[in-house]
Amino acid sequence: MDKPQPRTAFAPAKEPDTAQDAQAARRKRAMDSLARSDRGRLEAFLAREAADLEVHAVRGPETGLVMVRGRIGGGGAPFNLGEATMSRATIRLADGTIGHGQLLGSDRAHARLAAIIDALGQRADYAAQVNALVSAIEADLTAADERLAEETAATRVDFFTMVRGED
Amino acid sequence: MYVAVKGGETAIAEAHRLLADRRRGPRDLPSLTLAQIAGQLALAVDRVMAEASLYDPTLAALAVKQARGDMIEAIFLLRAYRTTLPRLAISQPLETAAMQIERRVSATYKDLPGGQLLGPTFDYTHRLLDPALAEAGDEAADVAAATRRPSSGERVMRVSDILDGEGLVEGDGHFGADHVAGDITREPLEFPMPRDTRLQVLARGDEGFLLSLAYSTQRGYARTHPFVGEIRIGLVEVEIDLPELGFAVSLGRLRITECQMVNQFKGSAKEPPQFTRGYGLVFGQSERKAMAMSLVDRALRAGEFGEDIVAPAQDQEFVLSHADNVQATGFVEHLKLPHYVDFQAELDLVRRMRADYEAKRADEASDEDAITSEAAQ
Incomplete structure (x- = not known):
């Protein structure tokens, strides 16, 4: 793809206009979910779908830092808020497909599993299974978000006006 | 020796x-x-x-x-x-407006889009010790699960955007296009320090130190007349660019607390009367720190608004050089380590000074004795 398309909450990724963009959007969606998934789920998926896969490490897995930025006033100039740990891995499958995995925290094994599944998602013979996994993870994340939103909504203040005596 | x-x-x-x-x-x-x-x-x-x-x-x-x-x-x-880890990436700026909200309150507007969401707060508790929590054993079953209520789905609008709509509040805070955000983990502190770098220092500053400074501004040492425009706590996504792929991916989410403080400003010949702002952003659920940070951020902008710098909270060098508790504890606590040589050197010096002093006094005394005896004769 030609230009990066950073996603923000109010500007969802624009409609893909080429097959390549659609592929990139699908891959990003998968990577986002794999980063937030429970690691056990990724282990179970690989054990079930691709038990004897040949995987070569290209980079990592390694743990390092990501400098997290904020914006002055919430929407102004960027500033460096502080760092967070992150782990990442890049792997190559026997057929040459490259996969990347990255997430917050120190779980290098998780990063490697995510990289393997990212690579599988690019292969026609695994794309459907990976899509199903991603959809299942997304459903769980959405349910967790809804739960959080509803628990928070229960603490919303309902103001009411007292009836004044003279009225 | x-x-x-x-x-x-x-x-x-x-x-x-x-x-x-x-x-x-x-x-x-x-x-x-x-x-x-x-x-x-x-x-x-x-x-x-x-x-x-x-x-x-x-x-x-x-x-x-x-x-x-x-x-x-x-x-x-x-x-x-x-310090043992390499830096692998720099994130895109967090989108706090897109936060998965866990708490959001405003002291300036009662009814605002998204509402007042109290979340898991200590506010309105009676601050009475709870004997139930002192009981040993597995009390998990005794603590009721949180209530759920359908969410309105309404967008939780930033209060600064509401005020901005009327043009009565200053903007978020921008620099020129060529400005590069400072990074105190790479460069030593230099004064005067631009606001972006100051915010990095404050974000990791000691909560107690910032709280006391913030309190001092309320008590009159650099009056900032603050209102809490908004405090929000929740989860935000951390995204990084993957240059090898040409798009940004999410690394997951982290919890942050953001405070938008709204402060009074009379206006000047150049600026129309409008509210000014202080900003606080802190890792985790840390409302007290975010509030203190936003008050101190505003106090440190005194020069920008042509205010007299008369109080400690307005003094960049004082505030920013002493906010880091790791540095502070290092320098204070090093005093307990062996200083045997330094002290022995000083002890020796004081002994010699004392000996000189005593000798001088003895001389003076004998002179006086001589004068007294002369006078008596």
């Missing part, structure tokens, strides 16, 4: 062994797990992450455990660990 000596290895080893013993505490009680610390002492873990300037709840819980609950020691441990 001072003779160099060695020693203390055995004492140090035994002290560390004793520390490990005391840290473990009574053996008939189970050892704390990191999951228990991160899950049940979450705000302690949040504070350690914020002031260590490293977000990692598991490692912060380990630091709290290792430090026996000494927060500054835990912050020191996590800060030191941070």
Whole structure:
């Protein structure tokens, strides 16, 4: 793809206009979910779908830092808020497909599993299974978000006006 | 004369062994797990992450455990660990407007889009010790699950955007296009310091120090006349660009607290009357710190608004050079380490000065004696 398309909450990724963009959007969606998934789920998926896969490490897995930025006033100039740990891995499958995995925290094994599944998602013979996994993870994340939103909504203040005596 | 000596290895080893013993505490009680610390002492873990300037709840819980609950020691441990890791990426700026909200309150508007969401707050509790929590055993079953209520789905609008709509508040704070955000982990502090770099210092500054400075501004040492426009706590996504792929991906989410303080400003010849702002952004759930940070941020902008710099909270060099508790504890606590040579040198000097002083006094006394005896004769 030609230009990066950073996603923000109010500007969802624009409609893909080429097959390549659609592929990139699908891959990003998968990577986002794999980063937030429970690691056990990724282990179970690989054990079930691709038990004897040949995987070569290209980079990592390694743990390092990501400098997290904020914006002055919430929407102004960027500033460096502080760092967070992150782990990442890049792997190559026997057929040459490259996969990347990255997430917050120190779980290098998780990063490697995510990289393997990212690579599988690019292969026609695994794309459907990976899509199903991603959809299942997304459903769980959405349910967790809804739960959080509803628990928070229960603490919303309902103001009411007292009836004044003279009225 | 001072003779160099060695020693203390055995004492140090035994002290560390004793520390490990005391840290473990009574053996008939189970050892704390990191999951228990991160899950049940979450705000302690949040504070350690914020002031260590490293977000990692598991490692912060380990630091709290290792430090026996000494927060500054835990912050020191996590800060030191941070220096062992390479920096792999710089994130895109967090979109706090897109936060998955856990708490959001405004003291300036009663009815605002998204509403007042109290979340898990200590506010409105009676601050009475709760004996129920003192009971041993598994009380999990006794604590009711949180209530759920359908969410309105309404967008939780930023209060600064509401005020901005009327043009009565200054903007978010911008620099010229060529400005590069400063980074105090790479460059030493220099004064005067631009606001972006100041915010980095404040974000990892000691909560107690910032709280006291903020309090001082309320008591009149640099009056800023503040209102809490908004406090929001929740989860935000951390995205990084993957240059090899040409798009940004999410690394997951972290919890932050943001405070928008709205402050009065009369206006000047150049600027129409409008509210000014102070900003606070802190890792974890840390409302007190975010509020203090936003007050101090505003006080430090005195020069920008042509205000007289008369109070400690307005003095950049004073505030920013002393906000870091790892630096502060290092310099204060180093005093307990052996200073035998320095002290012996000073002791020797004072002894000589004392001897001179005594000799001079003795001379004066004998002179006086001589005068007195002369007078008597």
